[in-house]
Amino acid sequence: MKNHATANDHEFPxxxxxxxxxxxxxxxxxxxxxxxxxxxxxxHGRSPMTNKIGRTISAIPTQALVSQDQRWLYPVIDGIPCLLPDEAIPLDFPFEFADPQDR
Structure with a gap:
């Protein structure tokens, strides 16, 4: 049996x-x-967010990967992580209500 991590409907080994x-x-x-x-x-609802190169994000992904330093969010599209540096969403705002695990 293989170990999998689950993100919504898709599984990642x-x-x-x-x-x-x-x-x-x-x-x-x-x-x-x-x-x-x-x-x-x-x-994003209060002020539209942009990706690394300044392009406005049309919608926040329902699945994503986050960097360990909590600075970058990478969309997961149809179960495939989009790891293009320019497509990353910078997380440069305070997480006032974030769980400590999300910091």
Missing amino acids: EWILGVIRCPNSGTCLSLASAQLLSLVEDR
Whole structure:
């Protein structure tokens, strides 16, 4: 039996999360929690967010990977992480209500 980490409807083999790294910071990546994605969605609703190159994000992903340093969010599209550095969403706002695990 294989170990899998679950992000909504898609599964990622845990070994992949141990191998891939954030293209911007070089830190480990993990599945973004529902609470973190909710905070990002709320922030986006108040003031549209942009990706690293300044392009406005049309919608916050329902699944994402987050860098260990909590600075970058990478969308997961149809179960495939989009790890293009320019497509990363910078998390440069305070998480007033974030769970300590999401910091």
